[in-house]
Amino acid sequence: MERIRKHHLFWPVLVLVALLVFNLLYDPDFFRIQVRDGKLYGNLIDILFFGSPLALVAIGMTLVIATRGIDLSVGSVVAISAAIACFTISKGADQNDPGLVATAILLALAASALLGLWNGFLVTRVGIQPIVATLILMVTGRGIAQLITSGQIITVISPNYKVIGAGTLLWLPVSVYIAALVFALAALLTRKTALGLFIESVGCNPTASRLAGIRSVTVRLFAYLFCGFCAGLAGIILSSNVSSADGNNAGLWYELDAILAVVIGGTSLNGGRFFLTGTLLGVLIIQTLTTTIYSTGVPPEVNLVVKALVVLAVCLIQSEGFRRTLARSLVSVRPSHQRVEGKVTTRG
Amino acid sequence: MARFAIKKQHVPIIASTALLILIFAAGSLRYTGFFSLQVLLNLLIDNAFLLIVAVGMTFVILSGGIDLSVGSVIALTTMLSAALIEQAGWPPAVVIPLVLALGTSMGAGMGAIIHYYRIQPFIVTLAGMFLARGLCFVISINAITIKDPFYVTMAQTRVPIPGGNFISISVIIALAVLAAAIWLAHFTRFGRCVYAIGGNEYSALLMGLPVGRTKVLIYAFSGFCSALAGVVFTFYMLSGYGLHALGLELDTIAAVVIGGTLLTGGVGYVFGTFLGVMLQGIIQTIISFEGTLSSWWTKIVIGVLLLLFILLQRLLSSRGEVREA
């Protein structure tokens, strides 16, 4: 029991379970999953389905944050990738031509990876602070996306393209498989090769890492590139889901949600240790919260207040200091004050 | 040793100033009506509130933290002011101190959570951002216009400057805040403690500095600045609205960082922030003088100008460093 409680994922899991239980109490049907037209249909599936693009972005973001960076441009990359894919398809004679769709996807992904590389270049080679370097693309990127779409929403009619974001494979949405695949890829890359160690060490202490011979430039470049790639994939899923590309709104505020997910998952914004599974849990928490808000009919004007309170609760409950205060005030043995404890908190 | 020897730490500031002058000169050559004092003064008038929040944010970033709640606190301040004045009929003399106190205590609350419960500033202030913005809509979804004579006077009074130009009262407030903040950062114990915390929080603690108190104060100060910026913003807009100052936190952070403050904390100058704000303003001005850009080109050009500026700044700075060495 003690071991479980000490596990870094214990509290995120608890929060997620609490949210789900709340839903179950509110609506006993919440967990019901039906099979409809050969696919599973239900709230839980929706959470996975709508969570998958965010999960993709957050996975990429985790690596960037682990290197002590941040990527604010993901939302814009989502929009650009969506725009490129839809624009390419819309220019085709036969929008449903598999070759065309594949070309469109490859183009979009290549562009996204390139944009990620550009961010990495600014950060590592030019030495611009990550937040500013990626802010540039965040601003410019929306413009580029709109330039591609001429400010319009490009609608495509391409069942083949639609499969990616709205299709079903073995009862589950295709996008869920894509997210799972990328997650597995990231986990494999970071845990089976030495990349994870390098990323963590660069994020923890860049100087020491350089002196230990770790190619910190390459490592960080890779992180940004991967993040761009993930955002691009998310853009394809999002646009394919609604069969259209909206340069202005696609992926709007994604950067905040993605960073939030990463932080809830236990990765520190100061770089170093990162937790991909934690990030995934963070995404599920955020998406479950969103779904909860929609399905319980919280009035839109208080949505944000609810979100704020939940976010606060999530991070307070993860704080050992708060739990101690809470326990103390519940038991109310004797009010004693907080102790200064240096940087001794261990993450198991 | 010479009296005019440039210190390495000052190189970015000097580079930014030089660039700002350069851009202004370029703008003057390119656009009619650009080369006038009033254009510069408008820069101040239009960015007074940004300057005020950015000053508060500078302290936060110097300490190695971040405050995402500033834009929402501004919105909440405008909303609260408007609701209290127009709907509840309270006098401005009560409302303004009240909103300032509220902003300050909200900041202090976030600071306390950040410090005592050791939660990352990003997430705490993000929650603060959602909360403040959400509270706006709880007060009212609609915009509330302010017709109170005091606010109208504050909004429309033009303080004449020799040469037929003018500034607004908000500019005076903003410049006063700037001056006070420079003093605070460089000539008080509090300010130095902020730098120390940014340099290394654990060391600061071991050096016997009041880390906890200072951190709470830093966020309280940022909250105060946001609320004050909210008041100035209310003068500027004469309305309370839940969507005011949307996304301002990023503009603010950008201004601070462009001004040479390191996001990792401990390095930077309040005056740099002033330059950062002016730079963002001048980019906006250039865009509106250009007058032929479509919406997307506007974004692209803003981004490209930003990039150019930062590249030049780095180039100049590294030159300076080489010469210094």
Added chain:
Amino acid sequence: MQEREPLLVMSDIHKAFPGVQALSGVHFRLFPGEIHALMGENGAGKSTLIKVLTGVYPADRGEIRLEGRVIQPHSPLEAQMLGISTVYQEVNLCPNLSVAENILIGREPRRFGRIRWKAMNEEARRLLEERLHLRIDVTRPLGSYSVAIQQLVAIARALNISAKVLILDEPTSSLDRGEVEQLFSVMRKLREDGLAILFVTHFLDQVYEVSDRITVLRNGRLIGEHLTENLPRLELVSQMIGKELKELEELPKEESRVADWAEKTLEAVGVGRKGSVEPFDLGIGKGEIVGMAGLLGSGRTEAARLLFGADRADQGRFVMSGEDTVIHSPRQAIDKGIAFCSENRKTEGIIDELSVRENIIAALQASQGWFRALSRKRQEELADEYIRALNIYPPNPEIPVKNLSGGNQQKVLLARWLLTHPKLLILDEPTRGIDVGAKAEIQKLILSLAREGMSVLFISSELEEVLRISHRIAVMRDRRKVSEIAGEDISRERVMKAIAGG
């Protein structure tokens, strides 16, 4: 002396960290007007005791009395206000602030709340010069100075606080003889003024030179408290280590095999860098140990960094096995079989969040690249091997390295580089903060590695150590290499003379 009331009494102090009982039932007394040495192996709990005393960590159990009253400081600030001034083991100052600020922050001279910068710089300059005979530009950021200077600044800060108790946790670990003398004379003066001084060091000579009383800890337990004059050296060592030990000094001095060293592992020809080191020549033979001696700031560290590519040399060339090579980055140096263990373990050495295992294998893995990952099993084997070889405590490869005691962190760094089996190993203050037993072990290890053909460049501020193990000594002065002394010529006097310049 005995009859006086102790100024400070810590009784029955317990402190546990996850997995480690750092202190169990420690009693400690400190009398006014004495210098009290706290001794123990690496990881014995010395620093922890100090941190408990100064409110950095809360004690799990126990009581602290100062002048008879129970105190319970919750932070170093409170401890300071109670009159306890501390220099912690690692340099805990702010690298971004100026030297003057680091000394005086929190107590700046002010007028109407406004800091008087001029007065502050003046005061800092005066303090450093008068007390520690150090003349540096106090307006420059602290981070631009070497570790030794930073250590002196930290000491100056502590000295400037009017205190009843002064705590110095390994203040001398990277200071040279002269600086140490300076510090000791200040300490003796403070002792006369009635201050109680707690002093931690691993240098036995220093203990016997200044201390009046010794408390020994082992594995977090109190072993004994003695008056210094009643405790012979060997007895002290065996109390610390827990077993009898023959005199440590008697290391087998290598009989020179000068002939072998004709084959050079690395030759630097006219290598230098503007503003840091004047061009110098240095060749290191296969299996040779070259020591580097010099005063504080003489440029030893900076010369070593050039050889490793940590800073890029802007003049001269390198020759390895007869061929010209470029060394522009640590990466290239490592690929060519050079390793460099930095003196600054906190900022340039350990990767603090990562585990001991990961820290140990970092350099080896880096040289193997991304895809040839060491298997987890292999990593554990390697880590275990070196934990045993260097006696790293606690012997758990999975704890974050930041939770290790200072000396043990140093051993982890050594392990990291030994693991790469370099052709040339550059060691900058490798024994910094390492206890007597371990120091001897490490010296033996270095000698045996050299016998197997590894070249070593050995930098230490402890001259004795350099003299003991070097085959050849390069002396630096004012950022220039001024002489080279080899073989039979090596003697304390000659080296001292070269260092002093004559």
Added chain:
Amino acid sequence: GSSGGSQQQASGGGGAPAPSQSAAPSSSTPSESTGEKKIVLGFSQVGAESGWRTANTKSIQEAAAAAGIDLRFSDAQQKQENQIKAIRSFIQQKVDVIAFSPVVESGWDTVLKEAKDAGIPVILTDRAIDSPDTSLYVSFLGSDFVEEGRRAGRWVVEQFKDHDGDVNIVELQGTVGSAPAIDRKAGFEEIISADPKFKIIASQSGDFTRAKGLEVMQAILKAHKDIDVLYAHNDDMALGAIQAIEAAGLKPGQDILIVSVDGIRDAFVAASEGKINFIVECNPLLGPQLMDLVKKVVAGEPVPKRIVTEERTFTIEEAIAELPNRQY
């Protein structure tokens, strides 16, 4: 008629009078005749947040080119403060007329006074401002969001006039706090509140986007089983919602009646497939009307204070007929 659009040059330089240092009220009211000097129009657009807005921008740009008016266009990226800055810089550039679509209704007095003092007439497009001082602008050209909501409401009431029992309505709101969302909601509620059988069982914000419309509708469909009507504040949300309804195995337009506002082309396509039952148009093509107005203002002719743009509503049949004519 259409004329070559290459008249717009990159930079100004032509039209403005000799630069004077002061921005003090000058007596140089736009007295130049429209003869040789081109009229300079400063237009501050809200942003490019939707296809509707882009069509609006395009219409204005094309109409200006066609009318031979020198357009200074500035995009506010959805921020009121940017619009205020833009208007200040128009004053600085001494344009002949300023026109803008206010981001919000309130907070314009200060800057419009400056314009008034500088003698530059102001035209509002698309949205009104709520200033009591109507002398700050010469005319307001645009649609009436409340009326759009009412039209949607009237259609719903009409459809269910013979229906007894509750009519369950789901509302997809626009961005919380935005003027169209508030007004379209208010107008709709005003009409349906007349009869208590109309019940809004869920009302959630879909941020005016397809993706959100889909996501929100998906959740609502799980929580509510019998929905009769979907009222979406814009077409994009309706299009997203249609997808959700289809995924739930229902038939949009039949099982759930759908009303939406705007009238973009994709909505007409959906309507022609019977998936949207009623479209309330909100016309973005104000350009030609605006240019006429500008010319009149400059010429000193009297103009009406309020000009409502011509807007229609479309049932499925009308939508099918209209579809070929839709440009945006």
